[in-house]
Amino acid sequence: MLRLASGHGYMLPLREGRRQAASEAMAPRHTASEDAMERAPAAANPDELRPVFEAEHISKSFGGTQALSDVSLTLYPGEIHALLGENGAGKSTLIKIMTGLQQPDAGELRIAGEDVRINSSQDAQRLGVAAIYQEPMIFPDLSVAENIFIGHTDRGAIVDRRAMERDARATLDRLGVSLDVGEPARGLTLAEQQTVEIAKAISLDVRVLIMDEPTASLSAHEVRQLFRIVTNLRQQGVAVCFISHRMEEVFEIADRVTILRDGRWISTQPRAEVTVASAIHGMVGREVVELFKRNRHEPGPVRLSVKNLHREGVFDGITFDLRAGEVLGFAGLVGARRTDVGLALFGIAPADAGEVELEGRDVHIENPRQAMELGIAYSTEDRRQLGLIMPMTIAENISLPSLPRFLGPGGFIDFAEEVSTAERFRKRLAIRSNSVETPAGSLSGGNQQKVLISKWLETNPKVLIVDEPTRGIDVGAKVEVHQLIDDLAAEGMAVIIISSDLPEVLAMSDRILVMREGRQMAIFAHGEATQEKVLSAAMGQSGDLFPDGSAAAAVAAELDRLVQGKGLEAGQ
Amino acid sequence: MGRLLKRLRSWEGLLLVILLVVLAYNILRVPNFLTITNQINLFQLGIEKAIVVLVMAFIIINGEIDLSVASMMGLAAAIVAVLYQNGTPMPLAILAALAVGAAFGLMNGYFVAKLGITSLAVTLAGYIGFRGLARMLVEDNSVGDFPEWFNRLGQQGLIGPVTLSILIYIVLAIVAALVLNRTGFGRTTYVVGNSAKVARFSGVSVERNKMILFTLSGFIAALAGVLYAARLGAVRSSTAEGFELDIITVVLLGGVSIFGGVGTMLGVLLSTYLVLNLRNGLVIAGVTGNTQTGIIGLLLILSVLLPNMAAAARSRLKRRSESAAATRAPTGAGSGAGTATG
Numbered sequence: 001m002l003r004l005a006s007g008h009g010y011m012l013p014l015r016e017g018r019r020q021a022a023s024e025a026m027a028p029r030h031t032a033s034e035d036a037m038e039r040a041p042a043a044a045n046p047d048e049l050r051p052v053f054e055a056e057h058i059s060k061s062f063g064g065t066q067a068l069s070d071v072s073l074t075l076y077p078g079e080i081h082a083l084l085g086e087n088g089a090g091k092s093t094l095i096k097i098m099t100g101l102q103q104p105d106a107g108e109l110r111i112a113g114e115d116v117r118i119n120s121s122q123d124a125q126r127l128g129v130a131a132i133y134q135e136p137m138i139f140p141d142l143s144v145a146e147n148i149f150i151g152h153t154d155r156g157a158i159v160d161r162r163a164m165e166r167d168a169r170a171t172l173d174r175l176g177v178s179l180d181v182g183e184p185a186r187g188l189t190l191a192e193q194q195t196v197e198i199a200k201a202i203s204l205d206v207r208v209l210i211m212d213e214p215t216a217s218l219s220a221h222e223v224r225q226l227f228r229i230v231t232n233l234r235q236q237g238v239a240v241c242f243i244s245h246r247m248e249e250v251f252e253i254a255d256r257v258t259i260l261r262d263g264r265w266i267s268t269q270p271r272a273e274v275t276v277a278s279a280i281h282g283m284v285g286r287e288v289v290e291l292f293k294r295n296r297h298e299p300g301p302v303r304l305s306v307k308n309l310h311r312e313g314v315f316d317g318i319t320f321d322l323r324a325g326e327v328l329g330f331a332g333l334v335g336a337r338r339t340d341v342g343l344a345l346f347g348i349a350p351a352d353a354g355e356v357e358l359e360g361r362d363v364h365i366e367n368p369r370q371a372m373e374l375g376i377a378y379s380t381e382d383r384r385q386l387g388l389i390m391p392m393t394i395a396e397n398i399s400l401p402s403l404p405r406f407l408g409p410g411g412f413i414d415f416a417e418e419v420s421t422a423e424r425f426r427k428r429l430a431i432r433s434n435s436v437e438t439p440a441g442s443l444s445g446g447n448q449q450k451v452l453i454s455k456w457l458e459t460n461p462k463v464l465i466v467d468e469p470t471r472g473i474d475v476g477a478k479v480e481v482h483q484l485i486d487d488l489a490a491e492g493m494a495v496i497i498i499s500s501d502l503p504e505v506l507a508m509s510d511r512i513l514v515m516r517e518g519r520q521m522a523i524f525a526h527g528e529a530t531q532e533k534v535l536s537a538a539m540g541q542s543g544d545l546f547p548d549g550s551a552a553a554a555v556a557a558e559l560d561r562l563v564q565g566k567g568l569e570a571g572q
Numbered sequence: 573m574g575r576l577l578k579r580l581r582s583w584e585g586l587l588l589v590i591l592l593v594v595l596a597y598n599i600l601r602v603p604n605f606l607t608i609t610n611q612i613n614l615f616q617l618g619i620e621k622a623i624v625v626l627v628m629a630f631i632i633i634n635g636e637i638d639l640s641v642a643s644m645m646g647l648a649a650a651i652v653a654v655l656y657q658n659g660t661p662m663p664l665a666i667l668a669a670l671a672v673g674a675a676f677g678l679m680n681g682y683f684v685a686k687l688g689i690t691s692l693a694v695t696l697a698g699y700i701g702f703r704g705l706a707r708m709l710v711e712d713n714s715v716g717d718f719p720e721w722f723n724r725l726g727q728q729g730l731i732g733p734v735t736l737s738i739l740i741y742i743v744l745a746i747v748a749a750l751v752l753n754r755t756g757f758g759r760t761t762y763v764v765g766n767s768a769k770v771a772r773f774s775g776v777s778v779e780r781n782k783m784i785l786f787t788l789s790g791f792i793a794a795l796a797g798v799l800y801a802a803r804l805g806a807v808r809s810s811t812a813e814g815f816e817l818d819i820i821t822v823v824l825l826g827g828v829s830i831f832g833g834v835g836t837m838l839g840v841l842l843s844t845y846l847v848l849n850l851r852n853g854l855v856i857a858g859v860t861g862n863t864q865t866g867i868i869g870l871l872l873i874l875s876v877l878l879p880n881m882a883a884a885a886r887s888r889l890k891r892r893s894e895s896a897a898a899t900r901a902p903t904g905a906g907s908g909a910g911t912a913t914g
Contacts (some may be wrong), residue, residue: 106648180709216787267610309816347775348772366775367774368774368775369775369777370775370777372775378773380773384769385767385769385770386769387770387773388770389766389770389833390766390769391766391833391834392762392763392766393643396759398775400763400770400771400776401774401776403756403759403760403776404756406756407756411751411754412750412754412755412756413754413755413756413759455774459775490719
């Protein structure tokens with residue numbers, strides 16, 4: 001029997017059919033495209049399929065947070081391996097470790113059976129591991145050919161432009177695309193830039209190509225083109241590690257699927273053995289502990305009514321009502337554009353079209369000042385860069401948005417009033433610091449979050465939008481923030497909570513609006529929302545990417561059923 | 573007491589110590605150094621720069637720079653001179669110069685705040701453009717023959733030996749200190765200098781703050797230019813050339829961070845007085861003008877280096893103690909660094 005699975009844990013070996021497919025896929029390299037392949041195949045004997053990349057028992061923690069614990073991943077030459085997981089499942093950390101951007105605390109990395117240490121992205125490049133991201137890293141002023149060969153240091157001191165362009169063309173030919181290699185990269189579309197990145201990797205003899213959400217900003221046509229390229233690479237024996245939040249894509253292209261959850265390895269299976277329901281279940285299958293018990297009550301009249309809110313190229317068709325005393329959760333995966341809706345309602349990046357009614361009155365929100373005057377407050381997800389002035393004191397931070405209220409004649413600040421206001425919030429929100437004249441930067445994340453919320457409460461908002469209010473704060477502070485949101489709702493505040501923490505949104509919200517790539521996918525009431533349903537909606541395709549009758553179309557249909565609450569039992 | 577000690581350990585404290593040393597030297601070497609007349613003469617020599625320093629402190633704390641102030645001084649002086657020469661009554665000529673200063677300042681502010689062009693580029697253009705206008709107006713001439721009262725205002729005491737310029741400086745210094753420390757505008761200036769993004773996300777009008785500051789900068793520079801013309805009694809196309817660097821030097825030496833957000837009016841006033849005394853002392857010691865400039869340059873380098881090195885060392889220590897906790901946060905660490913006064 002072939003040695004297919006690595007020696008630890010539970011990992012399904014490749015099945016007969018899959019192995020054959022892989023062998024066949026490798027076969028043409030020795031015949032038709034012999035000249036295109038400069039590198040000898042990873043396994044000289046096509047029957048002996050050895051992993052090209054192994055990560056074993058990888059653990060990594062940041063401060064007190066365990067980002068990865070005992071995660072393993074094995075990639076074979078000529079396979080497309082999808083990595084699935086929710087926000088914070090550990091996918092990004094794993095990629096960073098694979099490409100040398102971060103070092104594991106424990107565990108081993110092997111390339112073609114040999115133990116390696118990947119200390120930098122240069123190391124990774126040398127070892128044939130490359131990653132491309134949603135936003136390609138392209139030098140706009142250099143030509144396509146120069147971009148492809150930017151990483152090469154072995155081409156001599158003098159650039160032979162003609163030879164370089166010839167080689168660039170040959171590399172692109174291998175991918176089955178044609179671009180004008182002499183043109184500056186500036187004019188390329190995003191998809192073409194990605195192609196250049198892939199060509200760059202190929203030119204460096206890549207053996208493992210990691211693609212982190214490469215399709216998120218591509219049109220349907222471009223996605224299909226990218227898939228052709230990726231399939232081409234598979235044919236040439238490259239191992240492709242593919243990360244996508246689009247379930248259809250995963251089912252369309254992957255050979256095997258690895259699921260991560262909360263930094264742990266859950267399963268690795270051939271695609272044929274994975275169903276949509278089982279994948280969703282794997283991603284959210286944690287025990288449901290009631291995170292926080294809300295005091296539910298009947299919400300009041302509609303306070304904010306949003307219809308078909310649209311911002312070109314960002315989000316579209318956002319429609320909801322928010323009532324006094326109600327908490328509306330915004331759920332979705334990274335790139336769902338939930339924050340952008342918040343920014344539009346706060347006037348930072350205003351909407352292009354759509355209607356917003358505040359307490360029955362039509363409003364057009366153009367800038368933050370105006371939003372504040374209307375009674376909309378937005379507490380940012382990015383405390384450090386956008387939320388607080390770290391070197392300034394708690395009191396100075398809390399008074400900031402409502403500073404005009406603290407000014408007496410001549411524009412002089414009423415310092416006593418400023419301090420006593422801050423003191424009031426310090427007591428009410430239990431901000432732990434010696435005084436309100438402590439710099440915000442010296443507080444813990446949780447206390448900074450409380451200062452951030454305080455500064456918005458001081459503006460007396462009618463609608464409070466809190467974006468990732470508990471990200472990066474400890475459990476105790478988390479409960480306090482949840483309690484505060486519950487109290488505010490009880491007092492009649494209309495609250496929007498944007499959170500990537502699925503259990504949090506489920507526990508805190510009266511209703512949950514699920515977004516996916518700028519589109520509103522569903523609104524669930526608290527009673528009907530489950531992790532599976534929300535995630536299914538968040539991973540569903542928002543456009544018609546694949547033709548009817550394809551495997552992907554079936555996946556989309558299955559996701560639809562899951563959103564309706566049917567077919568969940570299939571995942572057990 | 574503890575607070576006083578902390579004050580002394582701050583940048584302002586260090587400046588005070590250096591100032592006392594320089595003062596002691598001057599007092600020992602120069603008879604009657606501490607007399608009012610001598611002190612007034614001391615101030616009078618750099619009073620126009622000292623006035624512009626006040627507004628430059630705001631600009632730099634706000635996170636911007638204005639390289640066009642000296643050219644603006646020259647242009648304002650040229651406007652006054654040429655208008656008067658061509659028959660415009662002096663008060664009207666002065667008003668015109670001040671109005672031009674405010675208008676060009678507003679223009680700088682518009683480019684920086686509304687169009688988002690970096691102030692370094694915008695005011696560099698002003699530096700060249702305003703000087704060019706002054707040259708067009710004055711050409712290679714020296715324009716003088718101002719009315720007698722105008723020259724007297726520039727050169728002689730108004731209240732006792734205190735000149736108009738010094739009087740204006742005293743009033744402006746007090747106003748500047750009050751505005752920066754105690755008003756909403758001053759607070760906003762610090763906030764924007766620390767983080768224009770946080771300011772924007774807090775509903776603060778960053779644009780308005782910057783527009784006002786640049787307009788003020790143009791206006792005050794024009795005022796200083798007019799006073800300079802009155803003191804010299806004649807205007808050339810090169811009047812006030814190179815002053816912007818002296819002005820920025822004093823502000824930075826005063827502990828204002830070139831990155832914005834940090835600095836006090838006390839520090840700026842101390843450094844103004846220090847530089848005046850230092851130049852005076854160096855003259856007494858027989859040090860040539862070029863060497864004087866070198867020494868002040870050295871002080872400036874130290875003033876920029878020391879606080880940054882201290883902050884870097886501090887944040888390195890902090891990072892070590894916090895270990896990897898900071899890297900966990902998606903936005904990364906590192907705010908708060910580079911903002912210490914020393």
